[in-house]
Amino acid sequence: MSRLPQIIELMRLCDASEQDKTLIRTLPWEIDCSTKHRQIVGLGATPDFAFLLLEGWAARFSVRRNGTRRITGFLLPGDLSWIHALAAAEMDHAIVAVTDCVYAKVPAYALLQAAGSSANVSMALLRAKLVDEAILRTWLRNSEDAERSVGHLICELHARLKAAGLAQGESLQVPLTQEQIGDALSLTSVHTNRMIRKLREYGFITKRGSQIKIVDIDALRRFSAFNPSYLHQTL
Amino acid sequence: MSRLPQIIELMRLCDASEQDKTLIRTLPWEIDCSTKHRQIVGLGATPDFAFLLLEGWAARFSVRRNGTRRITGFLLPGDLSWIHALAAAEMDHAIVAVTDCVYAKVPAYALLQAAGSSANVSMALLRAKLVDEAILRTWLRNSEDAERSVGHLICELHARLKAAGLAQGESLQVPLTQEQIGDALSLTSVHTNRMIRKLREYGFITKRGSQIKIVDIDALRRFSAFNPSYLHQTL
């Protein structure tokens, strides 16, 4: 399983010199996996490893006191979660497998050392964090209108999957239930369903099972006020 | 104006050695100020300096296409904004002065260099970022109920002001209009007003002008599901 070096997110984000690439390639790691719905990193845990998702989807997940859930972010293949590990801090949320997942665990000390010895590597981590933060801000900003929120999420997932080489053209595989989409947007599953139907009625998307096809991406992006620049994709 | 070294956020966040302290103290900086409502860092700008707020309040600010605003974070005295500068990235939002402000601009290259030469300094930046992110996540999670959201924001501001030595006991000065609070919580000013009234009626707070007194902080925190641990305050 020598896939890690090929897909590691870091390389997408820095002008890695050969030296940096070697540094990343020689990071120690350990492959692990999780079945659907299992918690990968628990609330309150202090992980001693950075977490690189290789296959499957995961979500950052909180439970409110009243029992409702809130998803505060999706992790797609290639995404890295490292800040709690490097800062030796307790998780303020959990990471849960949305589908069966395969992931690599990179020891925090090793990543810290790599970052300390290469400005490019720490810059790459920084840029990844910038994007994480921009996504969170965008989720906050989006709470404008339910149909646009759903549209925006589809645009975000499409752009991120495409950058990771996981979307064919304007089609994407979204292994989320409408309840999970609702948990991410603070909508009920019933209302989420109606908003998705509206997007279909408007002619923005078609859908077969979990396969979504964006019919007119420019129109959907305009409708949802989606501007991909905040994702800082260097494609 | 040699206040910078005393209040710099970094020192609160790392076990700074004498060497680190010297490193921080000798950072170059430039004092600047802004009047109320003026934009300090614009959308789309690529700031070449980190921004340390010394006096006054500022807000991270986006405008939706329909003209409504969204505040995605408040900057209080002692808060540092650096990631866009260090990553040389365009701002995906603006920073606006809520009140008249005094702030220090620390050149990005100097901060980058300091972080590169001290693991403690970069760890401090990391921990500050962890808190920023946790606050964003918490704002997302809070969209549960308007009265609790207002209560939670009051608790957050109180905890942060207290940590910065800017709150006397359970009283705090909040120089925000109800419209701005609404912009931060995605509520209209009318509804924000009603929710604040409810908090008063419930006996959680009293208010005279912009001075808020929390009558029973444990009760308000319980009501609003506020748990200060995500702020990682080391007090």
Next chain:
DNA sequence: CGCCCTTTTGAAGAAAATCAAGGGCAGTGG
């Protein structure tokens, strides 16, 4: 086939937005 999970639809109710109009207060200028 039958079961469970998810999607879909309907109807009623709650939460928040919108529209509209006063009222308080601080600052300004006559």
Next chain:
DNA sequence: CCACTGCCCTTGATTTTCTTCAAAAGGGCG
């Protein structure tokens, strides 16, 4: 010193959006 002005807060009435409750209809898999 008082009227005027602008900004913000406050309250009421109405409408929209979203939730809640309920039930039926796929759809994949043992």
